[in-house]
Amino acid sequence: MAFLNHFRTAYLKSFQGDRLNKQLFFILRALHKSASSEALGISAAGEEAIPQKLITPADVGEKPRVKTLKEMPGPSTLSNFIEFFWRDGFSRIHEIQMEHRKKYGKIFKSRFGPQLVVSIADRDLVAQVLRAECMAPQRANMESWKEYRDMRGRSTGLISAEGEEWLKMRSVLRQLIMRPRDVAVFSDDVNKVVDDLIKRVCILRTQESDGATVLNMNDLFFKYAMEGVAAILYECRLGCLENDIPQETQDYIHALHLMFSSFKTTMYAGAIPKWLRPVIPKPWEEFCLSWDGLFKFSLIHVDKRLAEIKAQLERGEEVKGGLLTHMLITKEMSLEEIYANVTEMLLAGVDTTSFTLSWASYLLARHPHIQQKIFTEVTRTLGPGTVATADDVPRLPLIRGLVKETLRLFPVLPGNGRITQDDLVVGGYFIPKGTQLALCHYSTSLEEESFADALDFRPDRWIRKDSTDRVDNFGSIPFGYGIRSCIGRRIAELEMHLALIRLIQRFHIGVSPLTADVKAKTHGLLCPAAPIHLQFIEREN
Amino acid sequence: MALVTALRRLAHARLREYSWRTPAVTSGAWRTGQRSFSTGTQPLRSDNKVTVHFINRDGEKISVKGSPGDSLLDVVINEDLDFDGFGACEGTLACSTCHLIFDEEVYKKLGPVTDEEMDMLDLAYGLTDTSRLGCQICLSKTLEGMVARVPESVADIRQSKDESA
Ligand code: FES
Numbered sequence: 001m002a003f004l005n006h007f008r009t010a011y012l013k014s015f016q017g018d019r020l021n022k023q024l025f026f027i028l029r030a031l032h033k034s035a036s037s038e039a040l041g042i043s044a045a046g047e048e049a050i051p052q053k054l055i056t057p058a059d060v061g062e063k064p065r066v067k068t069l070k071e072m073p074g075p076s077t078l079s080n081f082i083e084f085f086w087r088d089g090f091s092r093i094h095e096i097q098m099e100h101r102k103k104y105g106k107i108f109k110s111r112f113g114p115q116l117v118v119s120i121a122d123r124d125l126v127a128q129v130l131r132a133e134c135m136a137p138q139r140a141n142m143e144s145w146k147e148y149r150d151m152r153g154r155s156t157g158l159i160s161a162e163g164e165e166w167l168k169m170r171s172v173l174r175q176l177i178m179r180p181r182d183v184a185v186f187s188d189d190v191n192k193v194v195d196d197l198i199k200r201v202c203i204l205r206t207q208e209s210d211g212a213t214v215l216n217m218n219d220l221f222f223k224y225a226m227e228g229v230a231a232i233l234y235e236c237r238l239g240c241l242e243n244d245i246p247q248e249t250q251d252y253i254h255a256l257h258l259m260f261s262s263f264k265t266t267m268y269a270g271a272i273p274k275w276l277r278p279v280i281p282k283p284w285e286e287f288c289l290s291w292d293g294l295f296k297f298s299l300i301h302v303d304k305r306l307a308e309i310k311a312q313l314e315r316g317e318e319v320k321g322g323l324l325t326h327m328l329i330t331k332e333m334s335l336e337e338i339y340a341n342v343t344e345m346l347l348a349g350v351d352t353t354s355f356t357l358s359w360a361s362y363l364l365a366r367h368p369h370i371q372q373k374i375f376t377e378v379t380r381t382l383g384p385g386t387v388a389t390a391d392d393v394p395r396l397p398l399i400r401g402l403v404k405e406t407l408r409l410f411p412v413l414p415g416n417g418r419i420t421q422d423d424l425v426v427g428g429y430f431i432p433k434g435t436q437l438a439l440c441h442y443s444t445s446l447e448e449e450s451f452a453d454a455l456d457f458r459p460d461r462w463i464r465k466d467s468t469d470r471v472d473n474f475g476s477i478p479f480g481y482g483i484r485s486c487i488g489r490r491i492a493e494l495e496m497h498l499a500l501i502r503l504i505q506r507f508h509i510g511v512s513p514l515t516a517d518v519k520a521k522t523h524g525l526l527c528p529a530a531p532i533h534l535q536f537i538e539r540e541n
Numbered sequence: 542m543a544l545v546t547a548l549r550r551l552a553h554a555r556l557r558e559y560s561w562r563t564p565a566v567t568s569g570a571w572r573t574g575q576r577s578f579s580t581g582t583q584p585l586r587s588d589n590k591v592t593v594h595f596i597n598r599d600g601e602k603i604s605v606k607g608s609p610g611d612s613l614l615d616v617v618i619n620e621d622l623d624f625d626g627f628g629a630c631e632g633t634l635a636c637s638t639c640h641l642i643f644d645e646e647v648y649k650k651l652g653p654v655t656d657e658e659m660d661m662l663d664l665a666y667g668l669t670d671t672s673r674l675g676c677q678i679c680l681s682k683t684l685e686g687m688v689a690r691v692p693e694s695v696a697d698i699r700q701s702k703d704e705s706a
Contacts, residue, residue: 127664127666128695128698129698131666131695132695132698132699133629135629171631174630174631174633174635175631175633178630178633178634178635179632179633179634180634180655180657393656394655394656397656400656422699423699424698424699425698426698464659467653467654467659468670470662470663470668471663472663473660473663473664474663474664477664481635481636481664482629482630482635482636482638483629483630483635483636485635485636489635490657
């Protein structure tokens with residue numbers, strides 16, 4: 001009990017503190033479980049020993065003995081506790097990953113209160129785990145998301161659903177937006193958004209005294225990504241890149257910011273036991289408030305399209321449209337499921353894309369020689385003034401390399417979670433079913449073994465000599481792998497490729513004297529720890 | 542475990558559903574970005590079937606026929622071939638479980654590989670120089686009699702074998 005009290009103090013302490021981590025959401029959630037004296041995690045019990053029935057004669061014989069979780073190395077509970085709760089480890093989670101990898105090896109365990117997390121920080125072991133996945137892998141505990149949906153009578157979406165429900169929606173959605181050729185048709189829609197991005201760059205730089213600098217690139221890319229995703233998901237424009245942003249779009253941005261900037265509170269919303277809510281109501285309230293805002297926005301746009309379709313049908317007209325129209329017409333998902341999924345997809349598709357674009361342009365600015373090489377490739381391949389589409393991207397390997405290399409150095413999700421669905425043996429350790437795993441993508445991305453001179457920015461390391469040339473890449477799988485990998489991957493890639501091509505064609509991107517070294521920090525996602533200001537200097541064409 | 546089995550069955554059922562649905566819904570109409578929803582009839586298929594010989598993980602040869610234009614994944618599903626874990630992402634280039642290995646001569650006839658396929662191939666288990674992803678290969682008359690080998694499955698790290706299910 002002393003420990004629990006202790007823990008609660010820390011809990012409140014960091015609750016007031018800043019910067020907490022989305023990925024550790026599940027950890028806190030589990031902490032809550034114990035605090036509210038619900039069952040201790042399965043993993044806590046599982047650490048004891050290998051169940052007898054699993055020890056086969058072969059294990060006892062010449063094969064190396066399968067070790068128990070008890071024998072697995074890892075930081076002590078106390079030091080981990082101090083690291084995270086007092087030293088704000090949540091914002092350095094990517095660095096801690098590296099430190100622990102060095103200290104404890106490829107696989108190690110950490111405790112957050114009673115919750116055990118097994119970290120997998122090795123390319124081959126990550127591959128093993130992901131290859132062994134069953135039909136409906138589970139990422140982490142999403143109970144609070146589910147609770148909100150139940151409360152409001154809303155459906156879960158791809159992020160929050162599990163099991164059969166998840167699989168059903170995934171099966172519908174992947175048929176629509178995962179195949180590269182199905183996504184390529186959105187090139188024109190995305191290019192219109194890129195037009196506006198370029199215009200916006202030109203306007204913003206005139207506002208600075210040097211006539212070249214754009215302040216806080218991420219703010220701009222945030223709007224670009226949001227506009228891009230909405231153009232595809234809602235089949236309409238939001239006006240994010242206009243001088244005057246429409247009120248309902250502003251409201252949405254506000255809800256989104258609330259969701260992210262107050263992650264410390266929103267995640268606690270799930271972590272704080274229900275019985276404590278009367279005492280600490282704010283986190284749960286904010287959590288609900290931001291979700292209300294996000295849902296409201298989706299409802300507006302989905303309903304608008306639905307009304308248009310109905311009107312068209314009444315007039316006996318042929319209905320034409322894109323993704324949303326397709327979903328509304330085919331009715332493979334219920335209207336509530338459509339609301340939930342477009343809401344979650346918009347939520348998942350904005351910051352991820354904007355952080356990556358911010359890092360990519362930052363890296364280009366910091367490496368003018370590489371930028372020049374890519375510029376040369378683009379102009380030689382496309383000729384001056386050509387607006388590229390998805391069909392041109394295969395002829396621009398350095399553009400693809402640029403995005404891959406950016407995501408290797410700054411994987412937007414520095415680690416991903418899995419809850420094991422079977423008993424596994426990984427790296428010689430027995431890991432019982434129901435254990436929370438953390439796949440350490442950040443540390444595997446920077447492994448010398450997989451990537452020579454791992455800290456160097458080298459987009460050309462991804463270039464193949466020919467189609468049988470293999471580029472070993474399990475170390476860097478920023479979108480994940482397999483059936484629970486990122487559903488928006490191809491859309492995100494398209495948005496990034498087309499934006500970067502056009503920016504590189506038109507401008508020389510330089511570092512602004514206002515921006516020094518920008519480090520990464522974890523705030524749910526891996527993001528720039530300081531604003532990135534860049535110069536956009538017109539190229540002579 | 543019962544859930545997993547149920548899910549597998551469900552996924553399988555859905556796969557079958559998609560294999561006949563796919564041509565009507567995805568490929569054609571999307572190409573223009575704008576699509577029409579008034580019709581949904583399936584294009585007529587020619588009767589010129591193509592024979593494919595699969596060699597499963599036990600080394601057994603299984604000979605089946607598929608229609609030109611079908612992918613090798615379609616064939617596996619239509620013919621109900623039981624290659625454990627094959628085609629997990631339903632041909633959407635998110636996994637590499639539809640990995641197949643070909644003879645050199647066949648490999649050369651398979652048509653171009655996209656970047657996305659190469660990226661996913663890099664993640665395939667037991668990759669060879671003549672590996673491709675089955676969901677990306679479309680049957681044509683020139684491939685008549687082709688042999689496609691299903692590679693060894695990944696060493697199973699799962700420890701719970703469910704005898705009761
Ligand atoms: S079935 Fe997943 S890539 Fe072919």
